Amino acid sequence: MTEVRRMSEKVKIGFYALTSCYGCQLQFAMMDEVLQLLDKANIECWFMLERGSDEDKEVDIAFIEGSVSTQEEVELVKKIREKAKIVIAVGSCAVHGGVQSWDKDKEFNELWKTVYGDAHVKFEPKMAEPVEKYIKVDYKLYGCPPEKKDFLYALGTLLIGSWPEDIDYPVCVECRLRGNPCLLIEKGEPCLGPLTVAGCDARCPAFNIACIGCRGAVKDVAWFDSLALELKKKGLKKEEILERMKIFNAHNPKLEGMVNKIFEEGG
Numbered sequence: 001m002t003e004v005r006r007m008s009e010k011v012k013i014g015f016y017a018l019t020s021c022y023g024c025q026l027q028f029a030m031m032d033e034v035l036q037l038l039d040k041a042n043i044e045c046w047f048m049l050e051r052g053s054d055e056d057k058e059v060d061i062a063f064i065e066g067s068v069s070t071q072e073e074v075e076l077v078k079k080i081r082e083k084a085k086i087v088i089a090v091g092s093c094a095v096h097g098g099v100q101s102w103d104k105d106k107e108f109n110e111l112w113k114t115v116y117g118d119a120h121v122k123f124e125p126k127m128a129e130p131v132e133k134y135i136k137v138d139y140k141l142y143g144c145p146p147e148k149k150d151f152l153y154a155l156g157t158l159l160i161g162s163w164p165e166d167i168d169y170p171v172c173v174e175c176r177l178r179g180n181p182c183l184l185i186e187k188g189e190p191c192l193g194p195l196t197v198a199g200c201d202a203r204c205p206a207f208n209i210a211c212i213g214c215r216g217a218v219k220d221v222a223w224f225d226s227l228a229l230e231l232k233k234k235g236l237k238k239e240e241i242l243e244r245m246k247i248f249n250a251h252n253p254k255l256e257g258m259v260n261k262i263f264e265e266g267g
């Protein structure tokens, strides 16, 4: 565990954006609680709040939003890592590569041309990837965007010299606690709650909408295979299952193999 604060000192915080919609930053910048932090922390770099921010400054905690989608961003995340004691990946883009990496197995130049044609750009683009592909990430805030309570929990825990816990159970746990009817079992809808990290209080199923997995798969125990088997029994084809599961998990190394196995076994 890295200690970030001596009682007499203010903690230095940086918030950095890679390729993203800026939704995670906006979520946190709009929080009144950020103002209450100011007697305990100095915000050294956060371009959304302070135009004169300097990304070369050393910080105790670096929050990084967005996927690594250009060569320049590869260098930027390495620089942030060198200057930060603790790096936190913020949101699905930073943690999982985001929806922009959904079709990652397609040839990149072909994808680029589909969207941008022959347009000239100033940067060197590449397939969107998670921050962890390039640097060590110490903690992850899941979601698109993450919940405000998760941000406060992580930051508050670090400020008192402790370490935040990871969430290792799925959305279904919160869904059952809320007493929602199960969209997967009772209505046959392709809900991804069984493999998705909890923390959103099962927001979508509570409104009768099947989860699309925006918080990403539960670390190390993603049940892609058992959910694929259930969806197969309900008549979904392998391609349909993979397409849905990949929206927020395209870079998960287990996904494809676990789903393929279900169809190879004829289970």
Ligand code: SF4
Binding pocket: 020, 021, 022, 023, 024, 025, 065, 066, 090, 091, 092, 093, 094, 098, 143, 144, 145, 146
């Ligand atoms: S995780 Fe979602 S809200 Fe955050 S930057 Fe990416 S797309 Fe935007």
Ligand code: SF4
Binding pocket: 171, 172, 173, 175, 176, 180, 181, 182, 183, 184, 185, 191, 192, 193, 194, 202, 205, 210, 211
């Ligand atoms: S509706 Fe979805 S999240 Fe809720 S219990 Fe059923 S499968 Fe899980």
Ligand code: SF4
Binding pocket: 171, 196, 197, 200, 201, 202, 203, 204, 205, 210, 211, 212, 213, 214, 215, 216
């Ligand atoms: S229910 Fe699923 S899609 Fe909806 S907010 Fe939660 S994790 Fe995201």
